[in-house]
Amino acid sequence: MTMTIEGKIAGLRHFADLRNWGAHGVEKLVALARKLKAAPPKDLPLRGKSLAFCFMNPSLRTQVSFEVAAASLGAHPVTLFFGQGTWNMESRDGAVMDGAATEHLKDAVPVLGRYCDAVALRAFPSGKTWEEDRKEPQLSPFLRYSTVPVINMESSLGHPCQGLADLMTIQERMDPRRKRFVLTWAPHIKHLPSAVPHSAAQAAVLGGMDLVLCRPEGYDLDGEVMAWLKEESARRGTKVEVTDDPEKAYEGAHVVYAKSWGALSSYGTLPPQDAAFRDRWRVSAEKMRRTERALLMHCLPVRRNLEIDDAALDGPGSVVLDEAENRLHTAKAVLLELLGASK
């Protein structure tokens, strides 16, 4: 299994993939986040530090939660927007740079490390081929060249910050061990990235939950991600189940986690748009009634009445706002942990 290259520089830790942190590491971060939520630190533990948040894609929750997390801990957030033609970066070693790229990440990333104490990157997949996208053409060079901790604010393969917030939200309401976590595909008008379902599934398994992956045929997760989920579950004695039957999947669920993602096997093509298909996959209050009063989760933004019915989203089990809020507390935990200020 290909692992990301975290921890290459001795003593340097990145937050790029939940798999590298393991159950113990993730548990520690969630516990710290819950402590920070209960009692925000008053003493500005990151005073005097600066943090670079680099966005190659737009963001609401991620930008605001990290800026506020940084500022509330005493650090200065520098928010940078790349792309839109203003910043074309080379990542191939040895390239003769006589094309569109004006700077090599080999230079730009270490420069950021001279100014800032950590660097965070959001870079969506290109959507051309999954084979290329899964190699993380943007994030990998950051991990390779950075001299300071790197935070993955969503890449092709994962959105570990979201996964942390997801697990924290569940833990606030139940002991997740052996509970039934249903990750259900949801209708959409676009082919969306797989980062969120990957990290949600990883977080659930790392939290000790039984995972039910409920998706239409052809909408599987990445093969290596799936293999890891099965291995980790086997190690822990929990279950992984895959189904294309939403009605059955919801039975007995303690958590329903809804998200749309694109088919990796027919990459870039749109999901079916007909009403019957949408009805089958949309989360509804009716479907939710089949569960054990399950929590309803979604990373947001959510397309109301396409992915999830108003009645379900505004219903008693919905914890989407808590989930969004917990992005703030987990962001603080990640920053403190990576910068050695967590104790």
Added chain:
Amino acid sequence: MTMTIEGKIAGLRHFADLRNWGAHGVEKLVALARKLKAAPPKDLPLRGKSLAFCFMNPSLRTQVSFEVAAASLGAHPVTLFFGQGTWNMESRDGAVMDGAATEHLKDAVPVLGRYCDAVALRAFPSGKTWEEDRKEPQLSPFLRYSTVPVINMESSLGHPCQGLADLMTIQERMDPRRKRFVLTWAPHIKHLPSAVPHSAAQAAVLGGMDLVLCRPEGYDLDGEVMAWLKEESARRGTKVEVTDDPEKAYEGAHVVYAKSWGALSSYGTLPPQDAAFRDRWRVSAEKMRRTERALLMHCLPVRRNLEIDDAALDGPGSVVLDEAENRLHTAKAVLLELLGASK
């Protein structure tokens, strides 16, 4: 009269429309702003707070004054730029979101409230129909869904932050009661919003001034705004006069407030561009000599020698820079008042 829906959540106050604050509320904010200008607080009364400033339109004075106000009081400003295709928001209840909008304000606005202690919005009118624009399609959902105080940084109907700074600037130089405030239309090459003239007129009337609205036929203010101005003046025993004769209007003026705005009756069409019309309506040093050494005010940006002559704008009565500066002090006052830190 339609009132905006401030104060819906018990104990929650917004700063969205000067009419809702009334003479006493406005007077209190101006007094606080003047106190803050004389002696900036040293003790960072908003320390640990974060504030979201959301711009759907470009801005100079508004962005810089609010960022500096927030930072100088110890808060962290998060400045967000919406639009340009990156953020399409749904506001219709119950909509099936299978179109361009990726997020419902019903979700996005409460999320901001989980991260930040106040939310501010700048959203210009669409310019399609005044009937639609005057319903505040952007600001209204913010007021409806927000769980934290909302600040209107200019909407279709008003620019209350500007109105506050306007009244403060006048009060620094005179007792405004029963003084002659001439709000004069000015030439322009574009159809501009009516927010500034609305708020300037409201601030003048709330400050106890006699209002002279001097505009070409067809360039009236919004009907409800006008009705409120007349009612409030009647209540206070001051006068409201409407004229299309600039020469007469300037006679005896203590304040000349120049601004261009578009005709609401022929919404979206350009004002006349011929030289005689422009000459009739442009503020000139010559016209200013008809006044009682009036203050010359404009919210900026101003088109020199189209709206106002250089000689008038650079003349002794011009207070446009003070007016701009007072945006900073009134911004501080609004933040302190809404966040309960004004005493």
Added chain:
Amino acid sequence: MTMTIEGKIAGLRHFADLRNWGAHGVEKLVALARKLKAAPPKDLPLRGKSLAFCFMNPSLRTQVSFEVAAASLGAHPVTLFFGQGTWNMESRDGAVMDGAATEHLKDAVPVLGRYCDAVALRAFPSGKTWEEDRKEPQLSPFLRYSTVPVINMESSLGHPCQGLADLMTIQERMDPRRKRFVLTWAPHIKHLPSAVPHSAAQAAVLGGMDLVLCRPEGYDLDGEVMAWLKEESARRGTKVEVTDDPEKAYEGAHVVYAKSWGALSSYGTLPPQDAAFRDRWRVSAEKMRRTERALLMHCLPVRRNLEIDDAALDGPGSVVLDEAENRLHTAKAVLLELLGASK
């Protein structure tokens, strides 16, 4: 010789052009920057101040280094992006503003001075005619109208912040006096501005170095800049040499400073793109072996294997990352000096 108009307001100092600071002023700033690098101040000497950083062109090092410098000294940085159609500024006195420009710099610049304690501007040349660009159509009005110190973050004629960092980087490794500083033109696919070579040459001469300008025929520096370099060298007893022979120029060099710039004599046209020309001018490890183990410098971003070979750029003499880092420390020095907090 045309001097920029710094110091027009009594007691007000700008940082716009190294020539106006002279050897003593530059030396003082570099010494302060080195002191700040060795021991960052803990007491937030700029606490309570706000600084406006205005970008008319994209930037990485400049934005991040100034934001971090400001924040680490206790000031609040306001970063503004102008242009992209959102902000068209008039600078001609007396203009009738009925065109694209919505605000006159005569108004906008003093407004920034009401909110902020210093204003910084990055504005690249238009690339139309050098005659026009060298008049600094963007920077000059800032210097003329500002009521607070102005910092040039790169203009048509110079990039003095880069020049300071360059000299600091050299001083960290040698006593620069009478050392051989080779400023070499480098290949590129674009016609680039001359600001960096101008300031690098000025910094070298002000630091007491012998200057070798090594460039293809037709790629001379601006005539007035060149005249100043010769006068200043004559005054100090150092040498200025101009050559089109890279092999010879590298002989005995203590510093090789590589940079591409466009021909001022055929303004806006691209440099030759053929392989032989590129080979002749590209910095290589082989060419570097002709030097006295020279430092290899570049302001970044650098096009690897077009301007400089990987082997040279990643070789032992390369100090490009230190040079980038020193932008941070010199930025702090400039801020402290201009705002009267350097002692």
